[in-house]
Amino acid sequence: MRLICINCPKGCELEVSVDGDKVTVTGQGCPRGETYGRAEATNPTRMVTGLVKVAGSRRPLPVKTRTAIPKRLISDVTNLLANTTVIPPKRIGDVILSDVCGTGVDVVATADF
Ligand code: SF4
Incomplete structure (x- = not known):
């Protein structure tokens, strides 16, 4: 899935893939993007x-x-x-x-x- 990180104005475009329990996030400009991508793929809030x-x-x-x-x-x-x-x-x-x-x-x- 493709997502735009909403944690800061930079708005990095994330690519999130889920394979069983394994979640992979790419495209983030900082660690917050990975956290956001994982949460959106598993338990969006x-x-x-x-x-x-x-x-x-x-x-x-x-x-x-x-x-x-x-x-x-x-x-x-x-x-x-x-x-x-x-x-x-x-x-x-x-x-x-x-x-x-x-x-x-x-x-x-x-x-x-
Ligand atoms: S990944 Fe980091 S730098 Fe990119 S939009 Fe999210 S918070 Fe901003």
Whole structure:
């Protein structure tokens, strides 16, 4: 598979091949590219950002996962966020959903409300 490394503006074009347990990455300009290529080939992850409803307000609260989560669980997390309502006050960094969808990662507030 061909990938563009997104870890820095250089955007190296990576070639990643998987043969059983063996993952080979070429084209990287630094070690971060190899790490990224391996992760994309075996367990791609992404940060998730979104909005949750706030009880008594028309304005939503912006949230994000504290770290990247497996890409295959993104729609589960966004569906859960769409059905979540919090009660103010909330502070930046407050945990809104803990261990979201069994990922071991918390969803946290990214603004005070
Ligand atoms: S491989 Fe290294 S140099 Fe190339 S885009 Fe990724 S981080 Fe930047």
